[in-house]
Amino acid sequence: MSYNRKDLLGMSDLSAEEITYLLDTAQTFCEINERDVKKVPTLKGRTVINVFFEPSTRTRTSFEIAGKRLSADTINFTASSSSTTKGETLIDTVKNMEAMHSDVFVVRHSYSGAVKLIAENTDTAVVNAGDGLNEHPTQALLDLLTIRQRKGKIKGLEIAIIGDITHSRVARSDIWAMNKLGANVRVYGPLTMLPKYIAPFNCRKCTSMEEALEGADVIIMLRIQHERQGKLLLPSTREYAKFFGLTNEKLEIADKDAIVMHPGPINRGVELMTNVADCNRAVVLDQVSNGVAVRMAALYLLGNRKGGKIENAS
Ligand code: CP
Structure with a gap:
């Protein structure tokens, strides 16, 4: 198995075999990240441009x-200080960066598609x-890698995703990938933040927090995506916290070994209470560490399309 695509655009495009190959490759990079000296020459001479039109900390x-x-030359392009503010089109911007002989563009944008x-x-x-x-997609991969490391498998797990499902690209990528790898997904959130029609996803819509948490092996809490909501879809964050926030008491409803995940940024006291965010069942910082390995895997597979074996990475 290998990854033979030019791009990594979404989990909806990928087969279970391709997702597993990406996870296996990322696991190899986790081992490199444990070393004292973490730098490897794999992408020496290649250029990666981060093109972010939206804020980001982790990604x-x-x-x-x-x-x-990976020894690539890594450049950060920030839209707010670029010529896009002077009216340059998206395609023109990209064509100009392509003309500088770049090898990989990592792109975040507020528009779907x-x-x-x-x-x-x-x-x-x-x-x-x-x-x-x-x-x-790389958030879904780091979520899956964290789950696989903690639970030893993905197939057959009961995974609850709770919060603003409608406006979450993380939820969409997670559900696509979890469906393909055979996990059982259930979702819960305010009616205004749950898609009316859940198809094409294969997941169960819950009608209470108790139903969402009962027997869950993995709980993924999501923040309210205010920036993607046309108008405020809830009366108050205090009320949201009461009905949809995860407390220690509610965590007791889940499986006794359930892990708690969150893609970040966390709104403490809203979707996740501080004592849950900081408890030993929360694996949020493992997710962040795995994010580096997953992104090394993505850049390695796309930036090194002329070939090369991962054994040569060191
Ligand atoms: N999870 C995530 O995408 O975080 P950032 O927005 O900080 O990159």
Whole structure:
């Protein structure tokens, strides 16, 4: 098995075998990240440009670290200080960066489908770092890697995703990938933040927090995506916390070995109470560490399309 695509745009495109191959490759990079000296020469001479049209802490930083650990030249493009503010189009911006002989573009954009549009208009490899409410594939991969490390498997697990499902690209990528790898997914949130029609996803819509948590092996809490909501869809954050926030008492309803995940940024006291966010069942910082390994895997597979074996990475 190998990854033979030009781009990594979404989990909806990928087969179970491709997802597993990406996870296995990322696991190899976890081992490299444990070493004292983490830098390997795999992408020496290659150029990775992070093209972010939306704010980011974890994704942008971890792609930059991943590129540097692979010895790529890593450049950060920030839309707010670029010529897009003077009216340059998205495609023109990308064509100009392509003309600088780049090897990989890592793109985040507020419009669903913008990253696919870029990929269709460049020969450079493109990684989707989050497009609107569509997909965030490397987040799904780091979530799956964390689950696989903690639970030893993905198939057959009961996974609860709770919060603003409608506006979450993380939820969409997670559910696509979890469906393909055979996990049982259930979702719960305010009616205004749950999709009316859940198809094409294979998951159960719950009608109470208790139903969502009962027997769950994995709980993924999501923040309210205010920036993607046309108008405020809830009366108050205090009320949201009461009905949809995860407390220690509610965590007792889940399996006794359930792990708690969150893609970040966490709104403490809203979807996740501080004592849950900091308890030993929360694996949020493991997710962040795995994010570097997953992004190393993505850059390695896309930035090294001329070949090379992972054994040569060191
Ligand atoms: N999880 C995630 O995408 O975080 P950032 O927005 O900080 O990159």
